[in-house]
Amino acid sequence: MKLKITLFVMIFFSALSFAQKTVSGKITDEDGVAIPSASVTIEEPGKDAILAYAITNSKGEYKVTFTSAESNVDLKVKAFNQRSLTKQINNSDQTVNFKMEGEATEIKEVKLKTKMITARGDTISYDLKAFDSKSDRTLADVMKKIPGIEVNTDGTILYQGNAINKFYVNGKDLMEGGYGTINNSLPKDAVQKVEVLENHQPVKILQDKVPSDQAAINIKLKNSVTMTGRGEVGLGGSPLLWNVKLTPMFFGQKSQWVVNYKTNNVGEQVENEGNILAFGNRFEGRRINASQNDWLNVENASTPNLPVKRYLMNSVHYVSANYLTNIDKKKEWELKANANYTNNAVERESYIQQEIFATDKSPATTVFQNIRNNFYTDKAKGELIFTKNAKKGFFKNTTSFSQYWNADRAIVDRNSTLPNSSRNGEEAVESPTTSFQNSLSTIVPWKEKMVNVLSFISYQTDKQTLEVSPASYLQIPGFFTPSTANFATQSMRLKTFEANHSANIGFSTKGWTFTPEIGFNFKSTNLVSDLSNVLAGTISTPSNTPISAYSNDLTYTTATPYGSVGVNYKNDSWMIYANFPVNSNNIKAEDPARSVSKDVNKVTFEPSIFAQYTFASFWKASVNANINNNFGEVNTAYSGFMMTSPSGINAMKATNPIPQNNNKSAGTRIEYRNPLNNLFFNINYRYSDAKRNLISNPTIVQGYTVMEYLERDNHVLSSGYSAEVGKYFPKFKTNASVSYSNNTTKSDLFLNDSFYTNKNNGQSAGLKFNNTYFSWMSIDYNASFSKTKQTSAGRAATNASRRGFTHNLGLFFYPIENHTIGFNWDQVNTSAVDQKYHNGFYDLSYQFTWAKKKIDFELKWMNIANKKVFETYEIGNTDTRFTRIQLRPSQVMFTVKFNFK
Missing domain, CATH: 2.40.170 (Maltoporin; Chain A)
Structure with a gap:
């Protein structure tokens, strides 16, 4: 038993320390104006796999942490109406700034397409339509199919194997933990997306002071005012x-x-x-x-x-x-x-x-x-x-x-x-x-x-x-x-x-x-x-x-x-x-x-x-x-x-x-x-x-x-x-x-x-x-x-x-x-x-x-x-x-x- 514990601890700390590097910097346009919402990704050369990513803030700043055994990695930057950039950098801590050239994008056909899973900070959003089938009718029917989320037989929702601490609808906690009724009876057609709020501290005055390791679920409806429900006879x-x-x-x-x-x-x-x-x-x-x-x-x-x-x-x-x-x-x-x-x-x-x-x-x-x-x-x-x-x-x-x-x-x-x-x-x-x-x-x-x-x-x-x-x-x-x-x-x-x-x-x-x-x-x-x-x-x-x-x-x-x-x-x-x-x-x-x-x-x-x-x-x-x-x-x-x-x-x-x-x-x-x-x-x-x-x-x-x-x-x-x-x-x-x-x-x-x-x-x-x-x-x-x-x-x-x-x-x-x-x-x-x-x-x-x-x-x-x-x-x-x-x-x-x- 001691050998198992020692082995597991060694694996744990080696995962923390192995080749972990941080790259940060600022992204601007040709006039030096900050570019917000630009995507920055780190990839290993010759491989179509993203190691880490970041999104620039309102000041055009980014910070991305990654782990790789390669000596060099590719840093790629993309932004709307800007020419994409790729630069190979050393696998080390460093600051890299970019100045992007403007490039008009000719749009021949407009298609509104929502990504199935998106992430911003500690919030992961799931587009419900990407996971439902023709036989599904309620939120619970679809929730069971979302990656990372499980629904136990007693109705408890788990994220990454742990029970959630809150269940919101449009940001409000109506059910105070007894969310089974909504999950089982809310029509899927009323839901725009399901949001997972990782490390969620529900008490606002304690946010950024007292952390939490639990996640919460927020159901975002299509309309801010919704009259809906489900019935069976x-x-x-x-x-x-x-x-x-x-x-x-x-x-x-x-x-x-x-x-x-x-x-x-x-x-x-x-x-x-x-x-x-x-x-x-x-x-x-x-x-x-x-x-x-x-x-x-x-x-x-x-x-x-x-x-x-x-x-x-x-x-x-x-x-x-x-x-x-x-x-x-x-x-x-x-x-x-x-x-x-x-x-x-x-x-x-x-x-x-x-x-x-x-x-x-x-x-x-x-x-x-x-x-x-x-x-x-x-x-x-x-x-x-x-x-x-x-x-x-x-x-x-x-x-x-x-x-x-x-x-x-x-x-x-x-x-x-x-x-x-x-x-x-x-x-x-x-x-x-x-x-x-x-x-x-x-x-x-x-x-x-x-x-x-x-x-x-x-x-x-x-x-x-x-x-x-x-x-x-x-x-x-x-x-x-x-x-x-x-x-x-x-x-x-x-x-x-x-x-x-x-x-x-x-x-x-x-x-x-x-x-x-x-x-x-x-x-x-x-x-x-x-x-x-x-x-x-x-x-x-x-x-x-x-x-x-x-x-x-x-x-x-x-x-x-x-x-x-x-x-x-x-x-x-x-x-x-x-x-x-x-x-x-x-x-x-x-x-x-x-x-x-x-x-x-x-x-x-x-x-x-x-x-x-x-x-x-x-x-x-x-x-x-x-x-x-x-x-x-x-x-x-x-x-x-x-x-x-x-x-x-x-x-x-x-x-x-x-x-x-x-x-x-x-x-x-x-x-x-x-x-x-x-x-x-x-x-x-x-x-x-x-x-x-x-x-x-x-x-x-x-x-x-x-x-x-x-x-x-x-x-x-x-x-x-x-x-x-x-x-x-x-x-x-x-x-x-x-x-x-x-x-x-x-x-x-x-x-x-x-x-x-x-x-x-x-x-x-x-x-x-x-x-x-x-x-x-x-x-x-x-x-x-x-x-x-x-x-x-x-x-x-x-x-x-x-x-x-x-x-x-x-x-x-x-x-x-x-x-x-x-x-x-x-x-x-x-x-x-x-x-x-x-x-x-x-x-x-x-x-x-x-x-x-x-x-x-x-x-x-x-x-x-x-x-x-x-x-x-x-x-x-x-x-x-x-x-x-x-x-x-x-x-x-x-x-x-x-x-x-």
Whole structure:
């Protein structure tokens, strides 16, 4: 491992230093007048490849940095109405000025032609028409085909493998990170171009002071005032199916809004469009996706590694509204109001055959289990945001409220090769949650300095009740009276209050910005729970166990005052930001009735640093490293028995100390993006060491588990590297990319009274391309190959491997104008030992377009083969699993699709 790190560091620094030269100068006309917007390129003699380029500024000045092993290079200058120049220069740092001769250009024919990819400074612009096909309708359809950009299955947009930090439309951030609705519903015809803003600092007062390594996306529309949107209405069978999508949008200079209503029972997860996918940066305050603390759960049926539309049995209604308006004449202050509501019902079913390995204490066992689920989601969220983002000050206050009324159901049939093990039960969870957050951040200039105050307050209550009938399903001797009428009830309430407050002052000098900060973080959680067995209105417990053992009343608090110094630097080539915090961690857990009383008081130093170097116009190299510490939460401290799932009852030993984990990580990255030849690639390496002071030592006692921890230092070591190369071939109208990743994790475990090391290695390779070369056909293809290998000491199966292959083919034919025939093929194959499973799915569609009205009429047949189950095989630390999962049957849909304008 040390050899790999050393080799990678050597490559990294050699890439920075090898033959890097800078040429600068000034370009004027015959009269000595500066020529702006002239292009300056560096090329190796005899080769048609651009090493680096630059554009002259308004003063005619240029500066270009390049790397070459040649002794001489060609410097070429071009400008409109000027005679082009070429001069061979030495491969060295130098200043070269040019005086260009005027030359009138005779234009015989005028053609307006936009370049597919252009770059100016840190902004890369993509002409959307260069990448779309006749079958594309929305921004998301085209975004997936742009070189350097990826769209994950959850909707997250990546640039060069990293998530973006902002998503703008005409320069405004309407969606505040929840950009899925616009990406999926904005018609492509309304978009002029997609802009990538590299190294984007969203807070204007911090630009050129506090750098950023993340990129943002700006969607530039054709018109400054645009009324648009997308709609679909579909019906089908069998059984009765519906799919309705109505998303009108308005984008003006002063205000923007999006209204969205979507409902379907065809397996589309439209309710996730409101998730926050881009979080900005810490100076904007804290942004979170509010979620429940899911402590209590019914047993869940498995889900397959397939597109969600193949297996999701849903009935969903999702409505959302987003509004932005400027509230002052200077257009510095913005008011944003966002709200959404989800009502969703999901059915799921799976069968599992589990082979549990033999140990010194127990024989090999086979468990058969069938689970049928109903999940009900009912949630609402509202958000109000006031923002001022100007060069002379920043203010942002975000208030959000979320309410959940969720419920889950399960019917489980279970038996095994052990005697008297056959059982079945009904399970139900009710889980209402209320959540409130307020985040405030303001930056005020003070002479030559900046004062920043941040405040975050959160309060959340979770009330959950889990019931299992009959109670004997849990098979805990002595706790339940044998009867089919009784049931076990687990009730739980969590109250969580969190407050984070800080203040810092920033001052800049010669490109450096220093930001000393003080702050105080506080979090308090109260857990109250009770487990009971009810029979005819009575509670039955074993005579030798006190009732208090089945309850919890735990208070867990964390108070962390801290001080830190932030250091930032930025110039034309370097970007550095670092933080050096010292934290005083004070943690306490108290539950007197169960003899829980423990605390930790520890000072930690948790530095982080990032450095990026830009060279030779197209290259970026970066390194990063950080150290952080985390301590246990309330779920590591309770000692009363709790039925978190009907699969067993758990408790923590009261004498367990509070966990203390120290995490160290480092990484490096080399990135290349060349808009001139449409080539993008990146290489990444990362290493981490998580040191833990405790190791779990579970004790299983006839149906319930007591979780004890041994005080023993142990590690989880992770390392991984990845690479991705993407290129657009204009001549063939093809965008292609390949990727590879290799990740290894080693962890210390304790099982069956012995220590052992578990090692997992996962490798994956991916291929993606799309082609629109032929006017009568277009192709979209994605494929991935994966291999995982697991090696464990101290168990029967010491080595195990699993291979997987998935691909998706989208093929569209255009035999006649306005007619489209589509074919889609999803394939998922898995193999392990002598088990092989092939799962293929096929769809066929026909679409007629009423061109004058821009309306599509689509008839689609999904899952032609009517494949009803998905089968797969997995190998774990202590078992193997064969899984069969219920899928959506064959179905036919007729859909009308249209734009609102």
